[in-house]
Amino acid sequence: DAGITQSPRYKITETGRQVTLMCHQTWSHSYMFWYRQDLGHGLRLIYYSAAADITDKGEVPDGYVVSRSKTENFPLTLESATRSQTSVYFCASSESWNNQPQHFGDGTRLSIL
Template sequence: DAGITQSPRYKITETGRQVTLMCHQTWSHSYMFWYRQDLGHGLRLIYYSAAADITDKGEVPDGYVVSRSKTENFPLTLESATRSQTSVYFCAVKGQTNTGELFFGEGSRLTVL
């Protein structure tokens, strides 16, 4: 969706390096999410945020750090990248109602060598 921008779209890095993936939304909606998608699998939740300065772990949080100082931005940091973190990362934003729809960014493909 045009309201969600992920950057970079493609990244190659080496084991042990720090990498930050950025997610930006233009709507100022409360909930934002980071998912990872590995080959042949569905999406697994890494972290999510209910509002600025409120974050919580998802299903697979190990090795990742998030922050949310501004409502519009939700960066995901791999502090010391590992090969197992090679994946496609999707940011999502939830509509404003409690049962609101999820909208996804275009994804960031990360390769860790």
């Protein structure tokens, strides 16, 4: 079925570890986004991508790295996880810049101990 798939759905790790959250979409949408959701803050944009090999920082990019070698995949990496990065992470996509974001994944709940 078409959609956005995030993996894993749940992850527990320790401070200082590297962790990668995966995002895969089947629509071939140009734009993809990573958000984190924290109580009282709504969703905050971490990074976004307009196409393969084109990425840009959002509101809270520090401590995160993204890549987009293929249109359908947009992984998010925490290079050295910190407790403040405990959150729920959502990937999203849209077909155009102003029509965004249209589709969200079900999220990854990440806990950093």
